[in-house]
Amino acid sequence: MQFGVFTIGDVTPDPTTGRTPSEAERIQAMVTIARKAEEAGLDVFATGEHHNPPFVPSSPTTLLGYVAGATERITLSTATTLITTNDPVKIAEDFAMLQHLAGGRVDLMLGRGNQGPVYPWFGQDIRQGIPLAIENYHLLHRLWHEDVVDWQGKFRTPLQGFTATPRPLDGIAPFVWHGSIRSPEIAEQAAYYGDGFFHNHIFWPKEHTQRMVELYRQRYEHYGHGRADQAIVGLGGHVFMRKNSQDAIEEFRPYFNDAPVYGGGPSLERFMDETPLTVGSPQQVIDRTLSFRDYVGDYQRQLFLLDHAGLPLKTVLEQLDLLGEEVVPVLRKEFAARKPDHVPEAPTHENRLQAQHQDSEGSAA
Template sequence: MQFGIFSVGDVTQDPTTGTTVSEHERIKAMVTIARHAEQAGLDVFATGEHHNPPFVPSSPTTMLGWIAAKTEHLILSTSTTLITTNDPVKIAEDYAMLQHLAEGRVDLMMGRGNTGPVYPWFGQDIRNGIALAIENYALLRRLWDEEVVDWEGRFRTPLQSFTSTPRPLDGVAPFVWHGSIRSPEIAEQAAYYGDGFFHNHIFWPKEHTQRMVALYRKRFAHYGHGSEQQAIVGLGGQVFMRRSSQDAVREFRPYFDNAPVYGHGPSLEEFTRETPLTVGSPQQVIERTLSFRDYVGDYQRQLFLVDHAGLPLKTVLEQIDLLGEEVVPVLRKEFAIGRPADVPAAPTHASRVAGKAANPANTDNAASAQHA
């Protein structure tokens, strides 16, 4: 199972000091966070994609390319890549290039994002959001899977005898997760292709997450990629830790109360009760995270949000240390207990290359690649 960090890259005032870091400082901090995650023994760093203040990660491939040069083992991912407003031709080129530079340590998460105005900024209509996600991804798959593509669709100009370069490393495209909080159409899309489904798992109650993952698993099996428990599932999560739960709650409360995404709404106590947000001791984070398996089944990737709402870099790095030293080692051990033998491991470039070699007639099936 893979564990890591995902960042939305917000620039938010620290409510306890009144200070706000510059964009430059926040960008450099994200690089520091990624490198620290690797040093702490985590597996994945994922950056969001935003094109509006107060966020800085407008060019994920640039950031991930720089991080690739500064790390050795860390898997580099996104959370998310905007499949609706990015040209699929540019996505195909950019992430194949990043894949080569990072020696395969790349996957990506497709999503529609959560900022409505981004659509007209890039010449699209938000009312076409789902249709864009479906059509653009279908083209992206062809660009990676086929040497020469002739294509015509609804939302971009046709392609005639087009070859996307560079070609994917070792003839295997980056693994794709489809990220969604609330859209069953995206769970269906992930299932159709045999790709991974990543549920954000931050703002909604567990019953909603359970329904979305169950739908994906059922449809994954329907399309013939394997059994329901062989589907590839990832979850988000949000934590803040101190040695004692009282200290954690006291320190995190002003950040929660003033956070742009949920401040001035439900109380911290209500939010931790009704959603997967965990504010407490490392043991509480362990127990809460292990409970996710009770309603989604055995899964492959767990990412934590730890660096938002104006939290100082020093505090964020302390959170990563707690994850690496006290939380993740226990989670790795406990999640392995009772895990059925036919549940696939988290996808990696190496496992997918091996799957292609063993089953060249079906290189696109994520599940079969894992069992090669």
């Protein structure tokens, strides 16, 4: 089981002081968070991709390339890479390059994005979001798995005898998670290719998450990739912790009330009751996170959002300390004890390379 953090890179005023960090400060803070996540013993750091205010991570591979040089162990990922408005050729080449620079500790999460105005900025139509996601990934998959590609589709110019460079490290393409909150077509796509399915698990009640994951698992088995309970599932989540739960609620409330993704909606208490948002003590975060397994089954990756809504960097780093010292060690132990042997571990470049070698030796024998 992998544990990590993801950031959406929002530049939001601190509601308790009124101060807004500069873009430079926010970008450097994201680097600091990534380094701290590795120091705290986490497995994954992931960044979103946005091309509009109040967000700054418009170039995830640039950020992750820099973080790769500042870290040694942590897996670098995205949350999300926009498969709809990015050229699949550029995605193929950028992430293969990042793979080489980071020694393989790279994967990515593909998504359609939820910012309508972004589509025309990149020459696309949001009404074509699902067809774009399906066609563009089909091309991306071929670019990573075939040395020479001939291609003709609806949304980009044809390719003739094209080879994406560099080729994936060790001949193993970066592992792909298909991220979706509400689109069954994306769960179907993940299942068809035998890729991972990531449900952000922040805004919706658990019944919705359960239905989406169950659909993916059923279709994964249908396509012959393994049993339904062996499908590769990841979840997001949002937490804020203090030793005392009431202190956590009191401190977090103004950030929740003004947050770009929460502000103006239901109360904090109602949101915590109806969604997986957890504000409280480390033990409450442990208990709530363990409960996710009750309705999605055994899964491979859990990412937490910690730095949203103008929280000061100092506070975010304190959250990482609590996560690394008090929460994740317990979660690792408990999830490991409950996982059946036939359920796979989270895919990494190292274990996929090892499996490739074993398959080669088996074929030779």
